[in-house]
Amino acid sequence: MPKVLISDSLSPRAVEIFKERGIEVDVKTGLKPDELKAIIGGYDGLAIRSSTKVTKDVLAVATNLRVVGRAGIGVDNVDVPAATARGVVVMNTPFGNSITTAEHAIAMMMALARDIPEANASTHAGKWEKNRFMGVELYGKTLGVIGCGNIGSIVADRALGLKMKVVAFDPFLSPERAQDLGVEKVELDELLRRADFITLHTPLTNETRAILNRDSLARTKKGVRIINCARGGLIVEEDLKAAIESGHVAGAALDVFAEEPAKQNGLFGMERVICTPHLGASTTEAQENVALQVAEQMADYLVSGAVVNALNMPSVSAEDAPRLRPYMKLAEQLGSFAGQITETGLKAVTVEFEGQVAELNTRPLTAVVLKGLLAPLMESVNMVNAPVIAREREIKVSETKRQDAGDYQTLIRVIVSTEARTRTLAGTLFGGDKPRLVEIEDVPIEAEVTPNMLFIRNEDKPGFIGKLGTALGDAGVNIATFHLGRTAAGETAIALVCVDQPLGDDLVERIRALPSVVRAKALTF
Ligand SMILES: NC(=O)C1=CN([C@@H]2O[C@H](COP(=O)(O)OP(=O)(O)OC[C@H]3O[C@@H](n4cnc5c(N)ncnc54)[C@H](O)[C@@H]3O)[C@@H](O)[C@H]2O)C=CC1
Numbered sequence: 447m448p449k450v451l452i453s454d455s456l457s458p459r460a461v462e463i464f465k466e467r468g469i470e471v472d473v474k475t476g477l478k479p480d481e482l483k484a485i486i487g488g489y490d491g492l493a494i495r496s497s498t499k500v501t502k503d504v505l506a507v508a509t510n511l512r513v514v515g516r517a518g519i520g521v522d523n524v525d526v527p528a529a530t531a532r533g534v535v536v537m538n539t540p541f542g543n544s545i546t547t548a549e550h551a552i553a554m555m556m557a558l559a560r561d562i563p564e565a566n567a568s569t570h571a572g573k574w575e576k577n578r579f580m581g582v583e584l585y586g587k588t589l590g591v592i593g594c595g596n597i598g599s600i601v602a603d604r605a606l607g608l609k610m611k612v613v614a615f616d617p618f619l620s621p622e623r624a625q626d627l628g629v630e631k632v633e634l635d636e637l638l639r640r641a642d643f644i645t646l647h648t649p650l651t652n653e654t655r656a657i658l659n660r661d662s663l664a665r666t667k668k669g670v671r672i673i674n675c676a677r678g679g680l681i682v683e684e685d686l687k688a689a690i691e692s693g694h695v696a697g698a699a700l701d702v703f704a705e706e707p708a709k710q711n712g713l714f715g716m717e718r719v720i721c722t723p724h725l726g727a728s729t730t731e732a733q734e735n736v737a738l739q740v741a742e743q744m745a746d747y748l749v750s751g752a753v754v755n756a757l758n759m760p761s762v763s764a765e766d767a768p769r770l771r772p773y774m775k776l777a778e779q780l781g782s783f784a785g786q787i788t789e790t791g792l793k794a795v796t797v798e799f800e801g802q803v804a805e806l807n808t809r810p811l812t813a814v815v816l817k818g819l820l821a822p823l824m825e826s827v828n829m830v831n832a833p834v835i836a837r838e839r840e841i842k843v844s845e846t847k848r849q850d851a852g853d854y855q856t857l858i859r860v861i862v863s864t865e866a867r868t869r870t871l872a873g874t875l876f877g878g879d880k881p882r883l884v885e886i887e888d889v890p891i892e893a894e895v896t897p898n899m900l901f902i903r904n905e906d907k908p909g910f911i912g913k914l915g916t917a918l919g920d921a922g923v924n925i926a927t928f929h930l931g932r933t934a935a936g937e938t939a940i941a942l943v944c945v946d947q948p949l950g951d952d953l954v955e956r957i958r959a960l961p962s963v964v965r966a967k968a969l970t971f
Pocket residue numbers: 518519520540541543544547592593594595596597598615616617618619647648649650651653654675676677701702724725726727728
């Protein structure tokens with residue numbers, strides 16, 4: 447039974463869902479890094495929010511971990527490349543808390559415009575300082591949205607409802623989408639120059655880190671107010687502090703901080719700064735949404751192999767997962783076979799899907815082909831990191847699909863190009879779920895892949911099979927099945943022999959020395 451650890455506070459709905467799906471679940475929040483490292487080895491899944499840091503060190507000891515589920519959006523607390531390298535799927539729950547976070551940004555903007563927190567504290571203190579607080583209207587003002595994705599676009603929509611003008615900077619926002627949203631797409635400089643309020647809604651990346659710094663803040667309109675409900679690292683906090691102190695920036699409302707939990711911060715205690723402790727996603731509705739969604743997604747993956755909202759793996763729907771399973775096996779066998787008979791640098795891999803398989807989501811199958819292909823050549827490769835490794839090694843990967851069936855109702859063909867040559871292997875499913883090889887290096891053959899095999903390429907000449915049988919028999923190797931194929935009489939032939947035990951190097955060498963043998967290789971699966 448798979449086991450999941452919930453290490454941040456999640457709605458109890460998550461626990462219920464895991465249990466309903468037959469998954470054992472422990473809830474242990476507030477763990478220190480060493481405490482997490484001491485227990486993580488016992489879990490298949492880890493469900494988190496933003497507090498748990500899933501570092502390389504944690505992942506290194508998470509020997510059974512298959513999935514990290516982030517009940518929320520930002521995964522900057524997860525070392526995704528390290529997870530990918532270890533074959534751990536990282537999934538998040540986009541959308542579940544978007545409305546809530548957008549509403550928090552709007553609430554922060556309004557609070558900032560009318561000094562609500564200060565006025566509230568003063569009134570509670572019995573001061574009745576009616577003349578101290580003078581706000582600004584939002585009506586007719588320009589809101590600059592940096593990052594106009596799910597949350598940014600909801601913020602824009604709400605701001606338009608407040609009769610603000612919205613300008614957005616987002617390199618990935620298409621002009622059509624901007625038009626649909628009713629926002630004006632502008633460059634960052636123009637946004638900085640024109641906006642009365644600036645709200646940030648990008649992920650924290652190398653490009654967005656410190657996007658508001660001394661230099662960019664100096665280019666903003668005097669009296670601008672800044673809202674950050676995305677990630678602390680987007681703003682250089684000391685530069686913001688200086689800009690507020692100089693009076694250039696009229697105020698800031700911050701839900702997120704460069705270092706969290708933020709118990710101390712240079713911006714704390716400033717009159718024109720409103721702070722909340724990363725509450726953007728904290729509503730009952732959003733927390734129900736993300737807890738339910740993350741538990742469902744993780745359970746689907748652990749129980750059936752379905753993959754949804756993964757950041758480091760192609761999606762597999764719950765419907766597709768059982769249909770893909772036998773093809774996964776076939777794809778891995780084809781990849782592994784190709785990998786074992788490839789001796790020089792890989793240049794390109796094409797995976798062709800023909801007939802029934804072409805109707806499925808084939809990206810996971812290509813990932814598995816790559817895993818099989820690369821596994822004989824390197825350690826620790828899995829279907830999560832194989833596409834990344836292929837990209838890093840500049841192996842060109844492509845897929846083609848043809849829904850019309852050829853000789854087989856369903857067929858996967860793997861074409862591998864190296865510096866020296868191009869090889870083709872193809873396989874099908876017999877009876878809907880039994881993988882079979884049907885073509886090797888252009889030679890038709892029909893064989894089941896078994897744990898120990900001998901692959902031989904030879905000239906099609908009389909007497910060869912007898913000599914091969916004798917060599918194996920003399921070495922005490924029992925032949926389980928023997929498969930032969932050839933392009934035409936007297937031309938290139940292939941022999942695939944399934945044997946009951948691993949073949950020693952000496953024996954393979956002796957077979958290579960037999961007359962007519964062009965190539966002999968022991969394969970293991
Ligand atoms: N305060 C809180 O509790 C919460 C904070 N968040 C934060 O909000 C962020 C945004 O969330 P979503 O809108 O759901 O993400 P999203 O992925 O839908 O939108 C992000 C947008 O930023 C844009 N972007 C990326 N790089 C950019 C760049 N260099 N300059 C300008 N725009 C850029 C993208 O094109 C995309 O449109 C998350 O990454 C997360 O860090 C999310 C939920 C709750």
